[in-house]
Each structure stands twice: as structure tokens, then as C-alpha cells.
Amino acid sequence: MMTLDKFEEAAEVVKRVILRTELMYSDYFSETTGNKVFLKPENMQFTGAYKVRGAYYKISTLSEEERAKGLITASAGNHAQGVAYAAKLYHAKAVIVMPTTTPLIKVNRTKGYGAEVILHGDVYDEACDYATKLAKEKGYTFIHPFNDEVLATGQGTIAMEIFKELPTVDIILAPVGGGGLLAGVATLAKMLNPNIKVIGVEPAGAACMNASLKAGHVVTLPAVDTIADGTAVKTPGDVIFPYIQKYVDDIITVEDQELVVNFLDIIENHKMVVENSGLLTVAALKHLPCKDKKIVSILSGGNMDIITLSSVVQLGLIQRGRVFTVSVLLPDRPGELVNVASIIAHEQGNVIRLEHNQFVSINRNTAVELTITMETFGEEHKNQIVQAFVEHGYDPKISTPSKLY
Numbered sequence: 001m002m003t004l005d006k007f008e009e010a011a012e013v014v015k016r017v018i019l020r021t022e023l024m025y026s027d028y029f030s031e032t033t034g035n036k037v038f039l040k041p042e043n044m045q046f047t048g049a050y051k052v053r054g055a056y057y058k059i060s061t062l063s064e065e066e067r068a069k070g071l072i073t074a075s076a077g078n079h080a081q082g083v084a085y086a087a088k089l090y091h092a093k094a095v096i097v098m099p100t101t102t103p104l105i106k107v108n109r110t111k112g113y114g115a116e117v118i119l120h121g122d123v124y125d126e127a128c129d130y131a132t133k134l135a136k137e138k139g140y141t142f143i144h145p146f147n148d149e150v151l152a153t154g155q156g157t158i159a160m161e162i163f164k165e166l167p168t169v170d171i172i173l174a175p176v177g178g179g180g181l182l183a184g185v186a187t188l189a190k191m192l193n194p195n196i197k198v199i200g201v202e203p204a205g206a207a208c209m210n211a212s213l214k215a216g217h218v219v220t221l222p223a224v225d226t227i228a229d230g231t232a233v234k235t236p237g238d239v240i241f242p243y244i245q246k247y248v249d250d251i252i253t254v255e256d257q258e259l260v261v262n263f264l265d266i267i268e269n270h271k272m273v274v275e276n277s278g279l280l281t282v283a284a285l286k287h288l289p290c291k292d293k294k295i296v297s298i299l300s301g302g303n304m305d306i307i308t309l310s311s312v313v314q315l316g317l318i319q320r321g322r323v324f325t326v327s328v329l330l331p332d333r334p335g336e337l338v339n340v341a342s343i344i345a346h347e348q349g350n351v352i353r354l355e356h357n358q359f360v361s362i363n364r365n366t367a368v369e370l371t372i373t374m375e376t377f378g379e380e381h382k383n384q385i386v387q388a389f390v391e392h393g394y395d396p397k398i399s400t401p402s403k404l405y
Contacts, residue, residue: 001149002149002152002153002156002183002184002187002188002243004188004191006150006153007153007156007157007160007188007191008160010053010057010153010154010156010157011157011160011161013056013057013060013154014052014053014056014057014154014157016056017046017052017053017056017085017086017089018045018046018052018053019044019045019046021040021041021042021044021045021161022165023038023039023040023162023165023166023296024038024039024041024270025037025038026038026039026269026270027269028265028269028270029265029269029282029285029297032285032286033285033286033288033295034291034292035285035288035290035291035292035293035294035295036292036293036294036295037285037295037297038166038169038294038295038296038297039270039282039296039297039299040158040161040162040296040297040298040299041272041299042158042278042298042299042300042301043272043273043274043275043278043299043300043301043302044272044302046085047078047081047082047085047109048078048081048109048301048302048303049078049081049082049230049275049278049300049301049302049303050078050155050158050181050298050300050301051075051078051079051081051082051145051155051301052081052082052085052086053082053154053155053157053158054079054082054148054150054151054152054153054154054155054180054181054184055079055082055083055085055086055143055151055154056082056085056086056089056154057150057151057153057154057157058143058148058150058151058154059071059083059086059087059090059092059143060086060090061150062141066141067087067090067092067141068092069139069140069141070092070093070094070095070138070139070140070141071083071087071092071093071094071095071140071141071142071143072094072095072096072097072131072134072135072138072140072141072142072143073094073095073096073097073131073142073143073144073145074096074097074098074124074127074128074130074131074132074145075096075097075098075124075127075145076098076099076102076106076124076127076229076230076232077098077102077103077106077107077110077229077230077303078106078230078300078301078303079145079146080096080098080106080110080115080117081106081109081110081113081303083096083115083143084096084110084113084114084115085113087113087114087115088113088114088115093116094113094114094115094116095115095116095118095131095134095140096110096115096116096117096118097117097118097119097120097121097127097128097130097131097134098110098117098118098119098120098127099119099120099121099122099123099124099126099127099229100119100120100121100122101122101123101229102119102229103229103303103304103305103308104305104307105303105304105305105306106303106305107119109303118130118134123224123232123233123234124145124177124178124232124233124234125220125233125234125235128145144237145178145180146177146178146179146180146181146233146236146237146240147178147179147180147236147237147238147239147240148180148237148239148240149239149240151180152179152180152181152183152184152187152240152243153184154184155180155181155183155184155185156181156183156184156185156187156188157184157188158181158184158185158298159172159184159185159186159188159189159192160188160192162189162296163189163192163193166294166296168294169193169196169294169295169296170196170197170290170293170294170295171196171197171198171199171288171290171293171294171295171296172185172186172189172196172197172198172199172295172296172298173199173200173201173252173281173284173285173295173296173297173298174186174198174199174200174201174281174298174300175200175201175202175228175230175231175277175278175280175281175298175300176200176201176202176209176231176236176251176280177202177206177230177231177232177233177236177277178233178235178236178237178240179200179209179236179237179240179241179244180237180240181298181300182198182200182209182244182248183237183240183241183243183244183247185198185298186198186200186243186244186247186248187243187247189247190247197249197250198247198248198249199248199249199250199251199252199284199288200244200248200250200251200252201251201252201253201254201280201281201283201284202231202251202252202253202254202280203226203227203228203231203232203253203254203255203256203259203276203277203280204226204253204254204255204256205224205225205226205228205232205256206221206224206225206226206228206231206232206233206234207221207251207253208220208221208224208233208234208235208236209236209244209251210251210253212236212241213244213245213248213251217241218235218236218237218238218241219235220234220235221234221235222234226256226276227256227259227260227276227308227312228256228259228275228276228277228279228280229275229276229277230275230276230277230278230300230301231277231280252284252287252288254280254283254284254287256276257319258283259276259279259280259283259312260312260315260316260319261316261319261320262279262282262283263276263279263312263313263316264313264316264317264320265282266279266282266299267313272299272302273302273304273309274299274301274302274304275300275301275302275303275304276304276308276312277300277301278299278300278301278302279299280300281297281298281299281300282297282299284297285297317375318400318401320378320379321376321378321379321380321381321382321383322375322376322377322378323352323373323374323375323376323401324373324374324376324382324398324400324401325371325372325373325374325398325399325400325401326371326372326374326385326386326389326396326397326398326399327369327370327371327372327396327397327399328340328369328370328372328389328394328395328396328397329360329368329369329370329394329395330367330368330369330370331367331368332358332367332368336368337356337370339392340370340372340394343385343388343389343392344372344374344385346388347381347384347385347388348377348381349374349375349376349381349385350374350375350376351372351373351374352373352374352375353371353372353373353401354370354371354372354373355369355370355371355372356368356369356370357369357370357371373401386398
């Protein structure tokens with residue numbers, strides 16, 4: 001059972017491995033939502049995520065014999081690093097089964113802590129089934145990434161730190177995949193203040209917890225489809241599910257597109273890299289109907305590989321109207337390119353790509369298609385540039401850039 005004594009014990013134990021992640025007041029999100037928003041930056045932990053809390057606390061409670069057998073777990077990355085790091089400190093062997101879709105940075109960092117990594121399955125659930133099979137075959141001690149009360153108690157230490165810094169917090173937002181973090185945070189938070197609201201946030205493409213709460217029992221989704229790989233879980237934990245039923249006030253689901261634009265917001269306003277699952281609570285802020293409340297958004301992790309980061313940045317720029325592509329047809333005569341360039345320069349657009357195609361038509365009056373990809377200051381500026389083309393007699397066609405740079 002998760003008790004206050006156990007949470008206090010866990011809080012002391014995890015101090016050996018965690019960094020202090022003090023709350024950050026966000027002027028930007030406070031102004032845009034009408035609430036007082038604080039960020040809990042667990043993305044700044046040594047392993048890049050909160051998962052080290054539960055992993056280390058769980059392993060600390062094992063016997064020497066259990067640790068000597070070797071530890072095994074399944075994870076999309078953050079729990080893997082937590083277990084690998086904790087196992088290294090306890091001089092125990094660690095075997096980690098990760099989905100084949102796991103970002104390279106998470107795979108390499110897990111190996112960097114001395115763990116043996118096995119890539120298996122397309123999603124977490126398939127990796128977990130294989131890890132369970134290996135544990136039985138080879139006698140390893142299995143460390144579940146979320147469906148464990150001891151582990152959830154370790155994750156819940158985040159709530160204790162939040163209350164120490166902000167005793168009057170009204171709402172805590174926590175990402176949810178399998179439910180370990182949410183169960184631990186909600187249970188302790190309600191012990192410390194029964195009136196607080198704890199809300200879980202999960203991706204719409206992997207909303208297994210929302211579906212389970214509506215059904216009144218744990219259900220398995222037929223498939224998951226989300227860029228939030230850390231919360232891409234088909235089945236939530238049945239052991240921790242009763243805690244979520246009892247203590248969680250609501251579940252908010254957000255679309256992947258919301259994560260993309262919030263990634264830009266976090267980088268530009270707080271100079272931090274937060275992975276897609278960690279952005280769930282930020283995206284949820286605009287879904288809250290309240291005003292003037294003290295809200296803490298838990299940023300669960302920041303382990304994002306460069307390729308994914310690059311893709312998310314580019315998609316975010318496109319969604320915000322900061323980058324767009326426009327095509328116009330030009331007469332095939334000297335000076336037309338100069339005219340177009342002058343329009344763009346006058347409106348302060350910044351050209352990053354040009355494609356000049358003379359073979360779209362045999363009509364020399366409209367024989368050239370000019371496709372321009374450019375940077376703008378935002379949606380309003382983008383519309384201003386398009387309108388300038390119209391005013392100069394062109395018929396601009398807007399499209400999504402095929403590539404940016």
C-alpha cells in the first residue's frame with residue numbers, strides 16, 4: 001500500500017540520486033491561460049526524466065538476492081535509463097527491453113549506464129511481454145515501469161516537493177501512460193490536501209487510462225498512434241488503477257498537433273528541451289476552464305533525439321505560420337523574378353527556398369511556376385504577404401512545405 005510513511009521514506013531515499021528541480025513560474029503560460037502556472041522541470045534530472053525516482057526506490061527495497069539475479073525491465077526509454085542508472089549504483093546487472101521505435105538517444109544513454117539493451121516489438125506492450133518472458137526463463141528480477149505500488153511511491157515524491165515549495169497549489173497536472181506517476185502523485189497529494197485537484201493528461205492516440213476510467217476497469221486499446229512515445233501504452237496498470245480511480249479528478253486528452261506548438265513555446269520562453277510526453281501537461285493548460293488558480297505542470301522528461309527534435313521544430317514553425325510555401329504563375333519574361341522579390345522584401349519576408357519551373361505550361365504569358373518557401377513572424381505576417389501578392393495581380397496558392405532547409 002502507498003502510505004504517508006512510505007512516501008516520506010521514499011523522499012529520503014531518492015535524494016541520493018535526484019537533482020533539485022525547483023518550480024519555475026511561467027510568465028508566458030500564466031498570461032496566456034489566466035492562471036498562475038508553475039513548471040516542475042523533471043526533464044532536468046540527471047537521467048533526463050522523473051523515472052529515476054521510482055526505479056531507484058524500488059531497487060533499494062529489493063533484497064541482495066533479488067538484485068544478484070539481475071534486473072530486467074521494459075521501457076520506451078526513460079524508465080530504462082532510471083533502472084540502468086540505479087542498477088549501476090547497486091552493482092547489479094540490468095537488461096532492458098525497448099521497442100524498436102525508441103529514439104536513439106534513449107537507447108544509447110541506457111547502454112551508457114552499462115545495461116544490456118534488447119530491441120523488441122513496435123510498442124511498449126510488446127516489449128514488456130518479451131521482458132516478462134525473459135525474466136521467467138533466466139530468473140531475472142522484473143522491475144515494472146508503472147504497475148507497482150513501491151515504484152509509484154517513488155514517483156509520488158514529486159508531489160511532496162511541490163507542496164514544500166507551493167503549499168497553496170490548486171491543481172497538479174501529470175502525464176499518464178501506464179499510470180505510475182499519476183497514481184503516486186495523486187495519492188500523496190490527496191493525503192496532503194484532500195481539496196487539491198490532480199488531473200492526468202494523455203495523448204489522444206494512446207488514451208488507455210481515459211478509456212479504462214470510463215469503462216470502470218482496465219481496458220486494452222487495439223493500437224496506439226502518437227508522437228508521445230513515452231506514454232504510448234495500450235494497457236494501464238491494474239495494480240495502480242484503483243488509486244487513480246480514487247484520487248484522480250479528471251483525465252484530459254490532447255492531440256499530437258498541440259504538443260508540436262507547445263514544444264516551440266517551451267524552447268522560446270523557457271529555453272528548455274522537453275520531450276513530447278513531457279509536454280502533455282503544458283498542452284492541457286488551455287483545456288482547463290478555471291482562472292486565477294495556482295497550477296503545477298509536471299514536465300516528465302527531456303530525452304529527445306536530434307532527428308525528432310528537428311522534425312518537431314519544423315512542424316511547429318509551419319503550424320504557427322512562421323514558415324510557409326506559396327506558388328505563383330509568372331509571365332516568361334525578364335524582370336518578373338525581381339518583381340516578386342521586391343514584394344517579399346517590402347513585406348519583410350525571408351526566402352529560404354525557391355523553385356523556378358518553366359515547364360508547367362506552353363502558354364508563355366503564364367509559363368513559369370515560382371514556388372517560394374519563406375519565414376515570417378507568424379500567421380498575421382504570412383497573410384499580409386499573401387495579400388500583397390494579390391494586390392500586385394498574382395493568384396497565390398499556399399501549400400505545406402515539402403522540406404524547409
